Amino acid sequence: MESITLTNDQEKEVQRQLDLYMTGAADVIPPEELRNKIAKSVTSGKPLNIKLGLDPSAPDVHLGHTVVLNKLRQFQENGHIIQLVIGDFTGKIGDPTGKSQARKQLTDEEVQHNAKTYFEQFGKVLDQDKVELHCNSKWLKTLNLEDVIELAGKITVARLMERDDFEERIAMQKPISLHEFFYPLMQGYDSVILESDIELGGTDQHFNVLMGRHFQERYKKEKQVVILMPLLEGLDGVEKMSKSKNNYIGIDEHPNDMYGKTMSLPDSLMKTYIHLATDLEPAEKKQMEKDLESGKLHPRDAKMILAGTIVRMYHGRKAADAAEQHFKRVFQQNSLPEDMKTVIWDGEKPVPLIELLVTIGLFSSKSEARRMIQNGGVKVNGEKTDALHTVITAEDGMTIQVGKRKFVQLRVNG
Structure with a gap:
């Protein structure tokens, strides 16, 4: 590794940044290279390229995403260049990480919509004016078959089969489509094109982000350092935060x-x-x-x-x-919220509670309403109602509470 001579002040600055970036990280691969990259940046005045790849499979950003974004902000505040890579090409394949079956391939329209929403929400954490936004279709679409074969020739099948999710799917005799093998190859190729110095990701991205180091070396580029951040557990305290598991806090929520x-x-x-x-x-x-x-x-x-x-x-x-x-x-204090939503009711006044809950939009289906009632999560005028076949008389000003945070007040016509 290249030896860099530092003044006392430069040494302090290198140590300050190193401590900052390593704090909270689950893993740094390898830490000695991170120190060396920071030292070269401090002595040369040249900022580092910090990469985060985004697979725009869902448009809502939650606190789980911000664990990595907050680390990116630390680099940004120290003058380094943030490279946000929107996987508008790789998103059509879908990251197989943690999946027991192939991901649904996204359309161009879905990818573009999700990418736009992601970037808008990231502005709540990062200074958007100081972010490089890249779409990897810019370089991946230009690859011809010869280029793809050359890329595939730089990694072995045995290395790709090290992925836990691929091993598990084979053990369960579930199919793996050939195109899924190309996801980590293309993510690694992004780092080659962008000459990234550091790539961030969650611990579930361990295999994918190491591909950047692998392919940079094979293309005779300086290898990036990998910083892996912990996965934030969701509100259930068990699974990682995810919208699909309904255990998330969205950064755009009320x-x-x-x-x-x-x-x-x-x-x-x-x-x-x-x-x-x-x-x-x-x-x-x-x-x-x-x-x-x-x-x-x-x-x-x-x-x-x-x-x-x-x-x-x-x-x-x-x-x-x-x-x-x-x-x-x-x-x-067990009082009602001042900004409670008002719903106009012009249906039958004696109405089954389940039907009322679905009609006014508190639940999308009767089965959901039924489960909440059975679990004691529905109150009418402050009184818990847990009988499934309850019929209530809709009255003007009646309040309905679902769970701890949803309140509706009825305004009855006629």
């Missing part, structure tokens, strides 16, 4: 919903969210963790600090204060 969801977190996730999902200073995070462990800070109070911080990060201080007051009023 402040009241964002605050309420955060308050529903299991106590066991408090430290994880404080460290991975907030922009608090390292000293503040450590102090909160220390106070939680000693009992000086009650978990409920820590959650309120956490909820307020998360809302403030994406909606501003004023919205965070209003969300806190809303939560206290509704959930701690």
Whole structure:
């Protein structure tokens, strides 16, 4: 490895950046190369290229995505170049990571819509004016068959079969389509084209991001460093945060919903969210963790600090204060929200509760409404209703509550 001579001030700056980037990371591959890249940047004044690849399979950004975005922001704040790579070409294949079957291939329209939505929401974390936005179709579409064969010739089938998801699918005798093998190849080729110095990803992207190092070496480029960030567990405290599992907090959600969801977190996730999902200073995070462990800070109070911080990060201080007051009023003082949604009811006044819940849009199906009623999650005028065949008389001003955060007030015609 190239030896770089540093002044005392340069050495301090290198160490400062190294500590910053490694804090919270699940793995850095390899850490000594990260230090060397930072040192070259500090001495030359040339910023590093920091890559994040995005497979635009779903347009909603949630807190799980921001774990990596917050790390990107640290690089951005130190003057480095952020390379956001929209997989508008690879997205048509679909990342096979963690999948027991082939992903649905997206259309051009779906990819473009999702990519636009992603970038707009990322602006809540990153300075968009200082981000390079790349669509990998720009270079991947230009590859001819000879180029593709050359690319495929730079990796072995045995290496590709190291992927856990491929091994599992073979063991379960589930098919693997040939095109799925090309996903990690193309992601690695993105790093060759962009000459990325560092690539970020979640720990579930371990195989894919290492492909960048592999192909850069095979194309005689300087190899990128890989920084893997932990996966944020969702509200259930078990699975990783995902919209499909309905255990997520979206960064575009209403402040009241964002605050309420955060308050529903299991106590066991408090430290994880404080460290991975907030922009608090390292000293503040450590102090909160220390106070939680000693009992000086009650978990409920820590959650309120956490909820307020998360809302403030994406909606501003004023919205965070209003969300806190809303939560206290509704959930701690058992009063109704001031901004409760009003629904006009002009149907039959004696109506089965299940039918009413679906008709006014609180549930998309009767089976969903039935499950919530059985679980005691429906209140009419503040009274829990758990009988499936309940018939109610719709009255003007009647309030219906579903779960902890959904409130509707009826306005009855006639």
